[in-house]
Amino acid sequence: MHQGYFWPIFGEEREICFTYAASRARREIERLLAESFEGTLLTDGYGAYAAFCRANEAIVHARRKFVEARDDEPVLCDRMLDLIGALYGVEREIREGGLETGDALARRRSDSVPIVEAIFALAAEHRADPALLPSSPFSKALQYLENRSGELKVFLADAAVLIDTNHLERGIRPIAMGRRAWTYCWTELGAEHVGVIQSLISTCRLYKVDPYTYLVDVLQRVGTHPAKEVIELTPRVWKRRFGDDPLRSDLARPG
Numbered sequence: 001m002h003q004g005y006f007w008p009i010f011g012e013e014r015e016i017c018f019t020y021a022a023s024r025a026r027r028e029i030e031r032l033l034a035e036s037f038e039g040t041l042l043t044d045g046y047g048a049y050a051a052f053c054r055a056n057e058a059i060v061h062a063r064r065k066f067v068e069a070r071d072d073e074p075v076l077c078d079r080m081l082d083l084i085g086a087l088y089g090v091e092r093e094i095r096e097g098g099l100e101t102g103d104a105l106a107r108r109r110s111d112s113v114p115i116v117e118a119i120f121a122l123a124a125e126h127r128a129d130p131a132l133l134p135s136s137p138f139s140k141a142l143q144y145l146e147n148r149s150g151e152l153k154v155f156l157a158d159a160a161v162l163i164d165t166n167h168l169e170r171g172i173r174p175i176a177m178g179r180r181a182w183t184y185c186w187t188e189l190g191a192e193h194v195g196v197i198q199s200l201i202s203t204c205r206l207y208k209v210d211p212y213t214y215l216v217d218v219l220q221r222v223g224t225h226p227a228k229e230v231i232e233l234t235p236r237v238w239k240r241r242f243g244d245d246p247l248r249s250d251l252a253r254p255g
Contacts, residue, residue, distance in 0.1 A: 004191050006175060006198075007032060010042075012160070015236055016202040018175065018195035020188065024048060042165055063164070065144045069137035076126060076138055083119045087112055091163050105159040113156055120149060174198060203235040214238060217246040 006018040007028060021028040026048045033041070043049045063084045070077040090111045094104045123142045126132060132139050145152070155161040175198060204211040218233050221242075225233060232241050 004188065006191075006195055008175075010165075013236055014203075014206050015199075015234070016206065017199045018202075020191045020195045022188070042161060065141035066138075069141045072136055073138040077141075080119065080122060080141075083115055083122065086115050087119075087163060090115070101159040105157075108156050108159070116153060116156060119145075174202070200235060207235050207239050209235050209239050209243065213246050216249045217242060220247045220249075 002022070005021050005024050007021055009017045009019065009032065011017070019032060029048060041049070063081065066077045066080045066084070090107065094107055099107060123145050127142050127146065155163055201211045204214050214235060218238065222233060231237055
């Protein structure tokens with residue numbers, strides 16, 4: 001027995017893939033992305049991404065660091081969290097307004113840029129305070145923020161870049177909650193299959209497809225469906241091709 005890991009990848013077509021690997025080393029990122037990846041890599045700040053990202057722009061979110069430091073400096077953290085919350089407010093208005101790429105980018109430049117400037121100005125002000133101990137959680141949160149200033153500003157120039165990785169973290173929640181259920185997959189192949197099933201279910205949820213309906217249809221269809229058109233059986237394409245009239249099971253759906 002040995003420990004393995006799922007590397008979750010969220011693609012530009014709003015699909016999640018949980019890829020099994022034997023380690024958390026940088027070589028796994030290179031194996032998964034290096035040959036074909038182009039564009040912007042959005043990560044959670046995990047150190048193994050640093051070398052890979054040298055040739056790519058990236059954005060990470062720092063909000064969690066200030067939440068974790070709130071017990072140490074509640075007033076200072078709340079000031080920073082209020083500013084970060086204002087950024088999320090702009091993103092919510094962009095999303096709810098259904099703004100296209102150009103309009104979304106213009107909105108970020110007009111509304112988000114001043115907020116981001118205020119965040120980094122506040123961080124610089126606190127970092128210069130001699131009373132702030134370098135070892136304090138708040139100081140570490142500021143350092144985390146300043147170390148990634150370039151990455152955190154990428155979304156201001158690219159409307160396709162999301163403000164954080166919450167969309168992916170919601171997708172991996174079932175993995176974290178059910179970790180004990182698949183502590184022992186017995187084989188690497190078993191772990192890979194867990195990743196495949198979870199990838200399909202999580203992507204179904206992103207596309208508001210009922211996983212039960214999808215799996216009932218696909219498991220009946222897959223035996224006769226042309227292999228060269230297997231992409232039609234992925235949740236994203238399946239919803240458009242078959243979602244309005246899915247194959248049903250003769251068995252009653254469990255209540």
